[in-house]
Amino acid sequence: xxxxxxxxxxxxxxxxxxxxxxxxxxxxxxxxxxxxxxxxxxxxxxxxxxxxxxxxxxxxxxxxxxxxxxxxxxxxxxxxxxxxxxxxxxxxxxxxxxxxxxxxxxxxxxxxxxxxxxxxxxxxxxxxxxxxxxxxxxxxxxxxxxxxxxxxxxxxxxxxxxxxxxxxxxxxxxxxxxxxxxxxxxxxxxxxxxxxxxxxxxxxxxxxxxxxxxxxxxxxxxxxxxxxxxxxxxxxxxxxxxxxxxxxxxxxxxxxxxxxxxxxxxxxxxxxxxxxxxxxxxxxxxxxxxxxxxxxxxxxxxxxxxxxxxxxxxxxxxxxxxxxxxxxxxxxxxxxxxxxxxxxxxxxxxxxxxxxxxxxxxxxxxxxxxxxxxxxxxxxxxxxxxxxxxxxxxxxxxxxxxxxxxxxxxxxxxxxxxxxxxxxxxxxxxxxx
Amino acid sequence: xxxxxxxxxxxxxxxxxxxxxxxxxxxxxxxxxxxxxxxxxxxxxxxxxxxxxxxxxxxxxxxxxxxxxxxxxxxxxxxxxxxxxxxxxxxxxxxxxxxxxxxxxxxxxxxxxxxxxxxxxxxxxxxxxxxxxxxxxxxxxxxxxxxxxxxxxxxxxxxxxxxxxxxxxxxxxxxxxxxxxxxxxxxxxxxxxxxxxxxxxxxxxxxxxxxxxxxxxxxxxxxxxxxxxxxxxxxxxxxxxxxxxxxxxxxxxxxxxxxxxxxxxxxxxxxxxxxxxxxxxxxxxxxxxxxxxxxxxxxxxxxxxxxxxxxxxxxxxxxxxxxxxxxxxxxxxxxxxxxxxxxxxxxxxxxxxxxxxxxxxxxxxxxxxxxxxxxxxxxxxxxxxxxxxxxxxxxxxxxxxxxxxxxxxxxxxxxxxxxxxxxxxxxxxxxxxxxxxxxxxxxxxxxxxxxxxxxxxxxxxxxxxxxxxxxxxxxxxxxxxxxxxxxxxxxxxxxxxxxxxxxxxxxxxxxxxxxxxxxxxxxxxxxxxxxxxxxxxxxxxxxxxxxx
Numbered sequence: 001x002x003x004x005x006x007x008x009x010x011x012x013x014x015x016x017x018x019x020x021x022x023x024x025x026x027x028x029x030x031x032x033x034x035x036x037x038x039x040x041x042x043x044x045x046x047x048x049x050x051x052x053x054x055x056x057x058x059x060x061x062x063x064x065x066x067x068x069x070x071x072x073x074x075x076x077x078x079x080x081x082x083x084x085x086x087x088x089x090x091x092x093x094x095x096x097x098x099x100x101x102x103x104x105x106x107x108x109x110x111x112x113x114x115x116x117x118x119x120x121x122x123x124x125x126x127x128x129x130x131x132x133x134x135x136x137x138x139x140x141x142x143x144x145x146x147x148x149x150x151x152x153x154x155x156x157x158x159x160x161x162x163x164x165x166x167x168x169x170x171x172x173x174x175x176x177x178x179x180x181x182x183x184x185x186x187x188x189x190x191x192x193x194x195x196x197x198x199x200x201x202x203x204x205x206x207x208x209x210x211x212x213x214x215x216x217x218x219x220x221x222x223x224x225x226x227x228x229x230x231x232x233x234x235x236x237x238x239x240x241x242x243x244x245x246x247x248x249x250x251x252x253x254x255x256x257x258x259x260x261x262x263x264x265x266x267x268x269x270x271x272x273x274x275x276x277x278x279x280x281x282x283x284x285x286x287x288x289x290x291x292x293x294x295x296x297x298x299x300x301x302x303x304x305x306x307x308x309x310x311x312x313x314x315x316x317x318x319x320x321x322x323x324x325x326x327x328x329x330x331x332x333x334x335x336x337x338x339x340x341x342x343x344x345x346x347x348x349x350x351x352x353x354x355x356x357x358x359x360x361x362x363x364x365x366x367x368x369x370x371x372x373x374x375x376x377x378x379x380x381x382x383x384x385x386x387x388x389x390x391x392x393x394x395x396x397x398x399x400x401x402x403x404x405x406x407x408x409x410x411x412x413x414x415x416x417x418x419x420x421x422x423x424x425x426x427x428x429x430x431x432x433x
Numbered sequence: 434x435x436x437x438x439x440x441x442x443x444x445x446x447x448x449x450x451x452x453x454x455x456x457x458x459x460x461x462x463x464x465x466x467x468x469x470x471x472x473x474x475x476x477x478x479x480x481x482x483x484x485x486x487x488x489x490x491x492x493x494x495x496x497x498x499x500x501x502x503x504x505x506x507x508x509x510x511x512x513x514x515x516x517x518x519x520x521x522x523x524x525x526x527x528x529x530x531x532x533x534x535x536x537x538x539x540x541x542x543x544x545x546x547x548x549x550x551x552x553x554x555x556x557x558x559x560x561x562x563x564x565x566x567x568x569x570x571x572x573x574x575x576x577x578x579x580x581x582x583x584x585x586x587x588x589x590x591x592x593x594x595x596x597x598x599x600x601x602x603x604x605x606x607x608x609x610x611x612x613x614x615x616x617x618x619x620x621x622x623x624x625x626x627x628x629x630x631x632x633x634x635x636x637x638x639x640x641x642x643x644x645x646x647x648x649x650x651x652x653x654x655x656x657x658x659x660x661x662x663x664x665x666x667x668x669x670x671x672x673x674x675x676x677x678x679x680x681x682x683x684x685x686x687x688x689x690x691x692x693x694x695x696x697x698x699x700x701x702x703x704x705x706x707x708x709x710x711x712x713x714x715x716x717x718x719x720x721x722x723x724x725x726x727x728x729x730x731x732x733x734x735x736x737x738x739x740x741x742x743x744x745x746x747x748x749x750x751x752x753x754x755x756x757x758x759x760x761x762x763x764x765x766x767x768x769x770x771x772x773x774x775x776x777x778x779x780x781x782x783x784x785x786x787x788x789x790x791x792x793x794x795x796x797x798x799x800x801x802x803x804x805x806x807x808x809x810x811x812x813x814x815x816x817x818x819x820x821x822x823x824x825x826x827x828x829x830x831x832x833x834x835x836x837x838x839x840x841x842x843x844x845x846x847x848x849x850x851x852x853x854x855x856x857x858x859x860x861x862x863x864x865x866x867x868x869x870x871x872x873x874x875x876x877x878x879x880x881x882x883x884x885x886x887x888x889x890x891x892x893x894x895x896x897x898x899x900x901x902x903x904x905x906x907x908x909x910x911x912x913x914x915x916x917x918x919x920x921x922x923x924x925x926x927x928x929x930x931x932x933x934x935x936x937x938x939x940x941x942x943x944x945x946x947x948x949x950x951x952x953x954x955x956x957x958x959x960x961x962x963x964x965x966x967x968x969x970x971x972x973x974x975x976x977x978x979x980x981x
Binding site for chain 2: 328
C-alpha cells in the first residue's frame with residue numbers, strides 16, 4: 001500500500017506540497033484544515049470585504065480539482081501530534097495515522113498583552129474567520145463609527161484600505177516615527193505616509209496603544225494612546241502588529257520549537273518523518289540574509305516544492321534564490337529585488353529618486369567600495385523579476401543597472417517612462433557626491 | 434454566507450451613490466424618458482429640439498455620474514463594491530436592466546413598427562424613429578430607419594460610457610488610448626462616414642451601407658449577392674471597397690494579428706467590443722471562469738465559425754452559378770479553390786505547429802475541416818436554392834412559408850447568430866452573463882482571429898517571475914472568462930485564443946505580475962513547473978524531468 005502523507009494546513013505551503021507530491025508519486029495524500037473546506041488565497045481576503053471578489057474567486061482551483069488529483073480533504077482541528085505512534089488526534093477525539101507528516105499550519109496575529117485585547121470588536125486579520133468577524137464588527141459606517149488599527153505593517157494598511165472602502169473613519173496607530181520604516185528607507189516611507197493621509201486615514205506616527213476600553217457589554221468602545229493619554233472612541237480595533245507561527249498545539253508534542261517549528265535545510269524537524277513548511281517553519285539560521293521565519297507567500301510555495309521532492313525520494317535542501325517581494329500600499333505598488341535596508345548598512349550607499357507626483361520612487365542599494373548593485377525598491381513602477389534576478393546573479397554594478405533600467409521595466413504599454421529622469425538624477429548625484 | 438451580503442441601492446458605501454451621481458441618474462433617466470414618450474406615440478412637437486435635449490441629457494447624465502464616481506478619488510483601481518451593487522452583481526437592478534435591454538433588442542429586430550417605422554402618412558416615420566428623422570436628414574439626407582436609431586444610441590453609449598471608463602482608469606494610459614480608439618472608430622467609421630456616404634447614392638449610383646472597419650465574417654452578409662452586385666455596379670469606388678474588404682480579411686487582419694494579437698481589432702476597433710468595453714464594463718466580472726465554460730466556448734465559437742464559412746460559401750456559390758459573364762469565377766472553380774485554400778492552410782498549421790496542437794484541438798480542427806469540405810461537395814452537386822424547406826416543421830406551425838435551402842440557411846444565420854446571439858443575448862444579457870458573451874461564444878470573427886492569435890502572433894501576456902500571490906483579481910475581472918491566475922501562479926505566459934487584450938488583468942493585479950506584450954515567437958509558450966526564485970538546480974531538474 002502507498003505511503004500516507006498527511007499535511008496539516010491547506011494554505012499555499014500545504015497545497016503546493018500536496019500538488020508536487022502528486023506530480024511525482026502515487027502516494028496517498030490528505031490535507032487537513034480547520035479553517036475552510038478548500039484552499040483559498042489568504043492574500044485576497046481583503047478584496048472580498050471590499051466587494052472586488054467573492055469567496056469563490058479566491059480559490060485557485062475549482063472544487064473538482066482535489067478529487068481529480070486524488071488529494072483528500074479533511075475539515076478538522078488537530079489538537080495533538082503523537083509522533084511515537086505516528087498518529088494525529090483531532091478535537092473530536094478521533095484519530096488519523098500517517099506515514100509522513102507535513103506541518104503547514106501558518107501563523108496567527110500577534111497580541112502583546114494590551115489591556116482589553118480580548119474584548120469583542122478587537123480582532124486581527126489573518127484567517128477566513130477573521131474576515132467573517134470583520135463583516136460582523138464593521139459592516140458599514142453606521143454600525144462602526146470609527147476603527148482604530150494598531151500596527152504599521154502590511155496587514156495594517158490593507159485593513160485600513162478595506163475599512164475606507166466602506167467609508168468607515170480609520171485611525172491608524174504606528175509605533176515607528178514613519179510608516180514601516182523598519183523596512184523602508186525614509187524617502188519611501190515618507191511618501192507612503194503622505195499617501196495614507198491623502199486617503200483620509202488618520203495616521204498617528206510614533207504612537208503606541210496603552211489600552212482598549214470596554215463598554216458595559218464587554219465590547220471595545222475606545223482606545224487610549226500611550227504617549228498622550230488621548231482617548232479615541234471606536235467600535236473596532238484591528239490588531240495588526242505582525243504574525244507569529246501558529247504552533248500552540250505542538251507545545252508538548254516533542255517537536256523542537258523556537259518561535260516557530262525548528263527545521264533544518266531539508267525542512268525536517270527533529271522528529272523523523274515530520275516536516276514543516278511555510279510561515280510556521282523556523283530555520284536554525286537565516287539563509288543568505290533571509291530571516292529564519294519567512295511569512296511570505298512565495299517562500300511557502302517554494303518550501304512546498306522542495307519538501308515534495310524530499311518526500312518523494314529526491315532529497316533537496318530548501319535553497320531560495322535572491323530575495324524579492326512585493327506589496328501594495330493603497331494605490332501604490334511596491335516591489336523589491338535584492339536587499340535594500342531602511343538605513344544603508346556599513347559600506348553601502350543608497351540612491352533615491354522620486355517623481356514629483358509623489359507616488360513613484362526607487363531606491364537602489366550599492367556596495368560603496370565596488371559599486372556593486374545590491375538591491376532595489378521600486379514604488380509605482382513595475383520591474384521585471386527575471387531581469388533583476390539575472391543582474392544579481394551576474395553581480396552587475398549599479399552604474400550598469402541604472403543605465404539599463406529600461407530593460408527591466410514591466411509597466412503596461414504606453415505608460416510614461418522615467419528612466420531618462422532617473423539616469424540624469426543618478427549622474428548628478430554621482431557628481432555631487 | 435455571512436461575508437457575502439448583498440446590500441441594496443439605498444445601502445451604505447460602497448453601494449450607495451453620492452449626490453452628484455444621483456443628479457447624473459436623474460438627468461440621464463430624463464433623457465431616456467423623452468425617448469420612451471416618443472416611442473409611446475406622445476406628440477412632443479419639434480422632433481429636432483426634443484431629440485437634441487434627449488441625447489444631450491443621456492450623454493450628460495452618464496458623464497455626471499462618472500464625475501461623481503471617480504473625479505474626487507485618487508487614481509487607482511475602482512472596483513469597490515462591484516459584487517455588492519445590485520446592478521453589477523445580478524441583483525434586482527441587474528435583472529431589470531437585462532430584461533429592458535433584451536426587450537429593446539426584440540422590438541428593434543422584429544417589431545420595428547412598434548417604434549414608429551413607416552407608421553405615418555405615406556409611410557413617414559412616427560414615434561421613436563420619427564424623433565430621429567431630423568438627425569438622419571442632417572447626416573444622410575433621408576428619413577431615419579430603426580437601424581439609424583440603433584446606430585445613434587449605440588454610438589452615444591460608446592462615447593458617454595467611454596468617458597466614464599477613461600475616468601475610471603485615469604491612471605492607465607493603455608486603457609485610455611484603447612478607449613479613445615474604440616470611440617473614434619465607432620463614431621467615424623461605423624456611424625458618420627457611412628451615413629455621409631449614403632448621401633452619394635442616387636438613381637444611377639448606389640453603395641451599400643459600409644462600415645469600413647466591419648469585416649467578414651463579423652458581417653456575415655459581406656458577400657451576399659445584392660451587396661457584391663451593388664459594389665461592382667458602383668464601379669471604381671465600389672470595387673475599391675470590395676477589394677479593400679477582401680484584402681482586409683486575407684492580408685491586413687492576419688498581419689496586424691501577427692504583430693499585436695487580436696486586440697488590435699477586438700478591443701481597439703470593433704464596435705461590439707467597443708460597447709462591451711464601455712457600457713459593458715460594469716459587468717466584466719460576471720463571465721464564468723469555470724473549466725466547463727471554457728469547454729463550451731471552444732465548441733460554440735468554432736462551430737459558429739464553420740457555419741459562417743459554409744454559409745458564406747453557399748451564398749456565393751449560388752449566385753456564381755447564375756451568371757458566368759459577370760463574375761470571374763464559376764461555381765465549381767470557386768468551391769474547389771476555397772476547399773484547396775482551407776486544406777493547404779490546415780496542412781501548414783498541422784505541420785509547423787504540430788507540437789502546439791493538443792490532441793483535442795487537432796481532433797476538433799479535423800472535424801471542422803471535414804464538415805466544411807463535405808458541405809462544399811454537397812454545394813457542388815446540389816442546387817441549394819431549389820431545395821424547398823417548409824418552415825412549419827421548425828416553427829411549430831407558426832410560419833408556413835417555404836424557403837429555398839440557401840435562403841433558409843441565411844435566414845437562420847441572420848436570425849439565430851446575427852440577431853438573437855449578438856444582439857439579444859450578446860448585449861441584452863450583459864448584466865447576467867457578462868459583457869463579452871457574444872465575443873467569447875458566438876463571434877466568428879473572434880474565432881478566426883483567435884486561431885491566428887494562438888498560433889501565429891507575437892502577442893502574449895507575460896507573467897513576472899515568482900511575484901504572483903494567487904489572489905485571483907486577474908481571473909475575476911477577465912471579461913473573456915480566462916482563468917488568468919492559473920497561468921500567472923505557475924509563471925506561465927498567457928497565450929489564449931480568446932484574449933482580447935483589454936489589459937484589465939494587468940491593471941487590477943496588486944503585485945505587478947502581468948504585462949501585455951508583443952515579443953518574439955521563441956519561448957512565447959513557456960510551461961514551467963517551478964517558479965523563479967527557488968534554487969536554480971531544482972528548477973532545471975524538475976523542468977527537464979517534465980520535458981523528457
